[in-house]
Amino acid sequence: MSITELERVLLPNIEKNETEWLSAYKAQGGYEVARKALGMTCEEMIQIVKDSGLRGRGGAGFPTGMKWSFLNKKDSPRYLCINADESEPGTCKDRPLMEQRPHTLLEGIICSCLALEVQSAYIYIRGEYYKAAKILNKAIEEAYEAGFLGENIFGVQGKKVDIVVHRGGGAYVCGEETALLTSLEGYRGYPKLKPPFPAVAGLYGKPTIINNVETIINIPFILKNGAEWFKKWVHEKTTGLRLYSVSGHVKRPGVYELPPTVTLKQLIFDICGGIRNDHELKWVIPGGSSVPWLLPHQIDVPLSHEGVAAAGSMLGSSAVMVMDHTVCPVWALANLSHFYQHESCGQCTPCREGTAWMFKIVQRIEDGHGTMADLDALYSIAGEGKPGSGMISGKSICALGDAAAWPVGSAIAQFRNEFEEHVRLGYCPYKNKRYWMANGRFVNEQFHPHKHH
Amino acid sequence: MLNILKDETERIERLFEKYPSRRSAMLPLLWMVQEKTGWVSQEAMEEVAEILAVTPAEVYEVVSFYTMFQQRPTGKTHIALCDTLACAICGTHEIAAYLEEKYGIEVKKVTKDGRFSLELVECIGACSMAPALLANEDLHGNLTPESLDQLIASCP
Amino acid sequence: MTRPLPAQPAAGTGATSGYPQRAAGIANALDGVPESEILTVTLNGKTVKARKGETIMEVCHRENVFVPHYCWHPALSIAGNCRLCLVDVEKAPKPQIACQTQVAPNMVINTENAKAKENQQWMMEFLLVNHPLDCPICDRGGECQLQRYSMEYGTTHTRMADQKRKFIKPQADPLIDIERNRCIMCTRCVRFTDEIGGEHVMGVFDRGNGNYIGTFGQGPVSNIFSGNVIDLCPVGCLTNKKYRFKARPWELKQTQSTCDHCASGCKVTSWTRNEKLYRCTPPSRKNHDSFTINEDTEEFICNQGRFASDYGFSAARLDEAKIIIADRLTPTSFQNALDRAAKDLQAVVAAHGPSSVAITVSPRTTNEEALAIRALANSVLKTPNLEWRYGFASDAAADAVSLALKHATGSFEQFPDVIVVVNGQLEQQVPVTAMLIQEHARRHGSKLVLLGHHHSAYLAAHATKQFYNQPGRTSVVVEALAKAVAGDEASKGELSTILNQTDAEVSALIALLQSAERGLVVEGLMDFEGAMIAAEVPATINFTKALGAEKWGYLPCVTQRNAVGLCRLGVESKGLKPSELLPAIKSGKIKALVAFGADSLTAFGDYASVAPVLDQLPVFVIADYFDTPLTRVATTVFPLTTNLERTGTFADIEGNLALLNQSVEPQGDSRSALEIAAGLGKSLGSDAVPATLESAWAAFRKEVAPASTLPIRGLELEGSTNSADFVVVDNKSQARNRSTSYNPGSYRKDGLNLRGTLPSEALAVPHASVELETGEKGFVLLWGPSVLSKGHVENQSPIAETLLPKPFLEIQPQDALEMGLEKDQFVILHIGDRRAKAAIKYSRGTAPGCVYLTSGGYGAFDAASLGGPAVVTLEPLNEKAPNQGETLVPQEQH
Numbered sequence A: 001m002s003i004t005e006l007e008r009v010l011l012p013n014i015e016k017n018e019t020e021w022l023s024a025y026k027a028q029g030g031y032e033v034a035r036k037a038l039g040m041t042c043e044e045m046i047q048i049v050k051d052s053g054l055r056g057r058g059g060a061g062f063p064t065g066m067k068w069s070f071l072n073k074k075d076s077p078r079y080l081c082i083n084a085d086e087s088e089p090g091t092c093k094d095r096p097l098m099e100q101r102p103h104t105l106l107e108g109i110i111c112s113c114l115a116l117e118v119q120s121a122y123i124y125i126r127g128e129y130y131k132a133a134k135i136l137n138k139a140i141e142e143a144y145e146a147g148f149l150g151e152n153i154f155g156v157q158g159k160k161v162d163i164v165v166h167r168g169g170g171a172y173v174c175g176e177e178t179a180l181l182t183s184l185e186g187y188r189g190y191p192k193l194k195p196p197f198p199a200v201a202g203l204y205g206k207p208t209i210i211n212n213v214e215t216i217i218n219i220p221f222i223l224k225n226g227a228e229w230f231k232k233w234v235h236e237k238t239t240g241l242r243l244y245s246v247s248g249h250v251k252r253p254g255v256y257e258l259p260p261t262v263t264l265k266q267l268i269f270d271i272c273g274g275i276r277n278d279h280e281l282k283w284v285i286p287g288g289s290s291v292p293w294l295l296p297h298q299i300d301v302p303l304s305h306e307g308v309a310a311a312g313s314m315l316g317s318s319a320v321m322v323m324d325h326t327v328c329p330v331w332a333l334a335n336l337s338h339f340y341q342h343e344s345c346g347q348c349t350p351c352r353e354g355t356a357w358m359f360k361i362v363q364r365i366e367d368g369h370g371t372m373a374d375l376d377a378l379y380s381i382a383g384e385g386k387p388g389s390g391m392i393s394g395k396s397i398c399a400l401g402d403a404a405a406w407p408v409g410s411a412i413a414q415f416r417n418e419f420e421e422h423v424r425l426g427y428c429p430y431k432n433k434r435y436w437m438a439n440g441r442f443v444n445e446q447f448h449p450h451k452h453h
Numbered sequence B: 001m002l003n004i005l006k007d008e009t010e011r012i013e014r015l016f017e018k019y020p021s022r023r024s025a026m027l028p029l030l031w032m033v034q035e036k037t038g039w040v041s042q043e044a045m046e047e048v049a050e051i052l053a054v055t056p057a058e059v060y061e062v063v064s065f066y067t068m069f070q071q072r073p074t075g076k077t078h079i080a081l082c083d084t085l086a087c088a089i090c091g092t093h094e095i096a097a098y099l100e101e102k103y104g105i106e107v108k109k110v111t112k113d114g115r116f117s118l119e120l121v122e123c124i125g126a127c128s129m130a131p132a133l134l135a136n137e138d139l140h141g142n143l144t145p146e147s148l149d150q151l152i153a154s155c156p
Numbered sequence C: 001m002t003r004p005l006p007a008q009p010a011a012g013t014g015a016t017s018g019y020p021q022r023a024a025g026i027a028n029a030l031d032g033v034p035e036s037e038i039l040t041v042t043l044n045g046k047t048v049k050a051r052k053g054e055t056i057m058e059v060c061h062r063e064n065v066f067v068p069h070y071c072w073h074p075a076l077s078i079a080g081n082c083r084l085c086l087v088d089v090e091k092a093p094k095p096q097i098a099c100q101t102q103v104a105p106n107m108v109i110n111t112e113n114a115k116a117k118e119n120q121q122w123m124m125e126f127l128l129v130n131h132p133l134d135c136p137i138c139d140r141g142g143e144c145q146l147q148r149y150s151m152e153y154g155t156t157h158t159r160m161a162d163q164k165r166k167f168i169k170p171q172a173d174p175l176i177d178i179e180r181n182r183c184i185m186c187t188r189c190v191r192f193t194d195e196i197g198g199e200h201v202m203g204v205f206d207r208g209n210g211n212y213i214g215t216f217g218q219g220p221v222s223n224i225f226s227g228n229v230i231d232l233c234p235v236g237c238l239t240n241k242k243y244r245f246k247a248r249p250w251e252l253k254q255t256q257s258t259c260d261h262c263a264s265g266c267k268v269t270s271w272t273r274n275e276k277l278y279r280c281t282p283p284s285r286k287n288h289d290s291f292t293i294n295e296d297t298e299e300f301i302c303n304q305g306r307f308a309s310d311y312g313f314s315a316a317r318l319d320e321a322k323i324i325i326a327d328r329l330t331p332t333s334f335q336n337a338l339d340r341a342a343k344d345l346q347a348v349v350a351a352h353g354p355s356s357v358a359i360t361v362s363p364r365t366t367n368e369e370a371l372a373i374r375a376l377a378n379s380v381l382k383t384p385n386l387e388w389r390y391g392f393a394s395d396a397a398a399d400a401v402s403l404a405l406k407h408a409t410g411s412f413e414q415f416p417d418v419i420v421v422v423n424g425q426l427e428q429q430v431p432v433t434a435m436l437i438q439e440h441a442r443r444h445g446s447k448l449v450l451l452g453h454h455h456s457a458y459l460a461a462h463a464t465k466q467f468y469n470q471p472g473r474t475s476v477v478v479e480a481l482a483k484a485v486a487g488d489e490a491s492k493g494e495l496s497t498i499l500n501q502t503d504a505e506v507s508a509l510i511a512l513l514q515s516a517e518r519g520l521v522v523e524g525l526m527d528f529e530g531a532m533i534a535a536e537v538p539a540t541i542n543f544t545k546a547l548g549a550e551k552w553g554y555l556p557c558v559t560q561r562n563a564v565g566l567c568r569l570g571v572e573s574k575g576l577k578p579s580e581l582l583p584a585i586k587s588g589k590i591k592a593l594v595a596f597g598a599d600s601l602t603a604f605g606d607y608a609s610v611a612p613v614l615d616q617l618p619v620f621v622i623a624d625y626f627d628t629p630l631t632r633v634a635t636t637v638f639p640l641t642t643n644l645e646r647t648g649t650f651a652d653i654e655g656n657l658a659l660l661n662q663s664v665e666p667q668g669d670s671r672s673a674l675e676i677a678a679g680l681g682k683s684l685g686s687d688a689v690p691a692t693l694e695s696a697w698a699a700f701r702k703e704v705a706p707a708s709t710l711p712i713r714g715l716e717l718e719g720s721t722n723s724a725d726f727v728v729v730d731n732k733s734q735a736r737n738r739s740t741s742y743n744p745g746s747y748r749k750d751g752l753n754l755r756g757t758l759p760s761e762a763l764a765v766p767h768a769s770v771e772l773e774t775g776e777k778g779f780v781l782l783w784g785p786s787v788l789s790k791g792h793v794e795n796q797s798p799i800a801e802t803l804l805p806k807p808f809l810e811i812q813p814q815d816a817l818e819m820g821l822e823k824d825q826f827v828i829l830h831i832g833d834r835r836a837k838a839a840i841k842y843s844r845g846t847a848p849g850c851v852y853l854t855s856g857g858y859g860a861f862d863a864a865s866l867g868g869p870a871v872v873t874l875e876p877l878n879e880k881a882p883n884q885g886e887t888l889v890p891q892e893q894h
Ligand SMILES: Cc1cc2nc3c(=O)[nH]c(=O)nc-3n(C[C@H](O)[C@H](O)[C@H](O)COP(=O)(O)O)c2cc1C
Pocket: A055, A056, A057, A058, A059, A060, A061, A062, A064, A083, A084, A085, A086, A087, A088, A172, A173, A174, A175, A176, A177, A178, A210, A211, A212, A213, A215, A216, A398, A399, A400, A403
């Protein structure tokens, strides 16, 4: 399969990186779906979404139609929050969506608001996305002027949709849906205790639906083309095209729109051109930094929730990170563990203490001061990279605790030898292989081409 | 009484209209402060507290939670260099070393001339463009020594 | 104080702190809960009943199953962050936290099985990862929950091999030490200061593993309840600066007693050793075999009680009796002093008759002492001049207070669903009573209405309705309201004019009052001069009566500790009025004065105006704790035992009794007022004065509980040292397990009668005599008594200065903005030709056009000489107080 053969719906012109403003969007039939949705009943719309099999693109893969049907419609006002916090390492697909297709997103939000009978939507966008926030704000302005937002949208009496862009301030945990809400309410981004779930008591204590950007941007396409169209691309219970963010040591990293039937192997070796410098593939993180790692022999699986799960990992936010044989897994784990201990909100004991403790141990092993007892301790804290196992997973308030533990557990399981080697040698063996500078960091060939073999 | 935000009353009022609770204007107000002064001083926190009718402690709780709010003045161009896995395996530390060796820009420091400050940050959502950094509001990816030189030259 | 517990966990106040919003609460009995609300669950293999919506923790509490917890506290909102209370729930995919998870029908809960134990062990291990192992030098050692839980739920070994986290140690608060390295981030202190302290001054800063607690800009935890965070803290992070490194808890003797600073009447534990007080805390509790700080207590105390109960250890303490010999006060034996005083008094009575003798009684006098003194006055000296209110500034104020107490019927045991507060800076007059009111409004869903010319800002934050009127108009408002409640339409119109409210608002207020099932009218007697309360008190009593005596109670709030007991015992002069005492001494009408406590003559320690007058007395017998200008002009001086050195009972404003329990030996030759009165009686040749505590108690009991056959537990005077279940009167324990139905007749089962009754006929209300002309720029300056104010006794605590509230001038934000006054900006107050300096504080409690001086004014002004509310003008200074007020500096007078 080559790239040119692939169908693209969400990001047809990703290479150009141009923003599609209102006039261009309208010229292509933009906002017609929203107009059409005004004539549909909520039940109809939710049913279509249910039928399409659309699953959340934020990470958990929860069926969107089902989530929508949990919204408590007896209470009002209700809110829709768009999760544009995109902070899961490896994930970088919502940014191009917002930068290139702001109006499609707005139309998706309008349609969703109509289906959910919601009048205000908030786009919670991570603080680092300055440009995307500006583009969205400008697009929203255009849409208000065109009468697509505000009171009586499209001239229909009594239909109202307001959209506000709310910028975060640099906190991964605010991507967790309830932390997103507390942050939006003006507090520290602390995840809330559940139940009650947001669909019952969310933003300002009112029923709230939280969906990822990519999830919502799919809505107008589904409403326009129907559930069957969306199910054209199907693998087991995973439907529709989806954006895969590919990073790391492939020849052509990037964001790819692919059907779930594409295998991880095809993605890496065909679509992304294989490993740079024709190195050896060492391992793959298939769904964002939080998911268990896969070894080269495990990657011949379709990139669907089911396919990746069968291989022992998770599709997560479909962010594929590829590591070649120059990367030390212990060092990489230390890097990720640093991320989680840095991003833990610090509210609950297991995550606050556990993430920092794990990082200290991993870093010590990487530095050559680890012991076998450390490995055992690490393994008992992190568990086997499965929900509920270990001392953190399932005990914390939110899933960040789990997310921090899983890679640790799976790294040890997949690369136990290398961890033990670090302990035995008393230093990181990768430093000897001349991929590393004296400071123990990876040598980028662009900067030091002469050092490479 | 307001000082930093004293000319912004109109913008602040419009902000309040966007949310059912005034408290929600916390982050936007802090961003407003940072836009104007480059960082969030203790004085600014007290101002925000006054506007929102909360205690300064509540504002500081928020400011210190979110890493993008600078609690110290930064350089004219503040560089946030991504140091999470995807970027780290593609050269973050070489960039840091390059910046330090060639331009004297050190991590967690402001250069003497006040032009630059550098910070290593966690994933900035540009993994497929690794290595990447944010120079103030602008994202720069696929960095090479040449593109870095250009970037530095273009900064005020 | 009685602390009502929620009949059901009430909804929280909303997103105040960013923490989950449902308030916690201790489960109480299921009696009276309708069958439809009951479900069954299995708890550790046992089938038990539970109420719908209850949490697992609440059920466990009722079933006496202990679930370890740090962040959960019955008085605070649920944070659910420590994860120590994780229990195993069958069919649940994950372990569930007991503190927040609500029970469901047929839930199978296990708090003790292997899974639950494993979780507890893991959480303990996590909490110890960064906790320093410095127990030997930690002040919390011996009463630390981390220590205790790690023995019970933890493991013996540590797997942590890395450097522990280290924080800097800033010193911000003068009373509370912060050692962040020991913090386990349960956030109890943060939630306490926010929810109960009333201001979010403490916070969690930074995030993740580096987060820590503190205050903004390292400021102090400036609030009157801040000391409670010390007990709430389950570890050694927040400790008492005055107690640090002085002793270990197990070396100290604990005595269950009561605080003598205000009439809220909190119970306390005195921790003593070698006849020294080491600390004073809320009642300790039994943990296994020993008694420790009760970190789950709901019986919070204020900083005055906690930090200033050590006044007896002042350097000015008297410890020997003295008599005048050749114009010089000379130490002598107690008996000698008695004989000498008796001889002097006898001579005066013989020469000038009994009416030439006056006896004054301190409001800190116990009931037993008062009974003895009364016997001395009535039966031995036969003088009508027996009075506890000579410290009052005017007769009007004294009479208003007595009138109020005579008709006091209200109590929190009624579990009020509507509370009306008429005036008052209650958190300073009766701090813990204010806290109770706030708690009712915040947690139990009681509606709170604030009326009058001054509202406490502390309560204003929780008020359902808040209406101001101008000073001096309060009586008019409550009278009109009384009529309006009775259906008078004209009064409604009048009200909307005075209150400056729409008719709809007024009608809503009336409807709210009428909807009450159990109402409570609280009156803050803040008007020191009495010019206003003379009208306000009878009007408010009438108002309560108009609302219906069967549903509504009247609760006047006096600060003086035993005002209720003293009024009940009739320690009120039938001869000289309070204001007549000093003139009568000057004119020579009074020849002999017996003062039990110098605070019976000057509440605020302004000796200079009183001492010269007293110096004219031929016979001046004084019993007091301290050597002051007053004792120096006496003819006989008796050293008096303090709060820690004597035993007896006090009544509180709700009419409950509490035991003041001796914990240290009297210093030197100090005696209680009872011994002195009895000794004097004896020397005067009479045995009419009860000579022992037991006989005085028996007599007192006969008077206040004649019908009772029940023992009044804890008051049997055997000394209930170290008794955890120190329950003063039976109905207190019943109050904890109360059913939701209220029966006004049933809550005083033991027949204790320290309450008044509402009058059968409406009381006459004098015309409100205060009309203040403030002019364009003027403000009405208000103040009131405060437990923290300077005073004869308060000044003697070594840390009185620290406790004194900073001199803030409270002002409505609107008024301040109009004047261009910023927060913390200094102003000079001009009152006539006198001036004082204070920092501005915006407050929602002050009526428009009024300002309130938090320090009560004492320190800058001599309150008694300033008169009633005064008109002031404010002169802004170009100076700001750093984050807090500064010590008020009196300016030189012109
Ligand atoms: C620690 C953590 C971080 C998360 N970050 C993100 C994020 O950055 N973006 C996102 O869309 N979802 C994120 N999620 C998932 C959200 O909680 C939530 O499941 C999602 O927004 C729901 O939208 P969806 O159903 O459309 O996927 C995160 C979850 C966790 C536990």
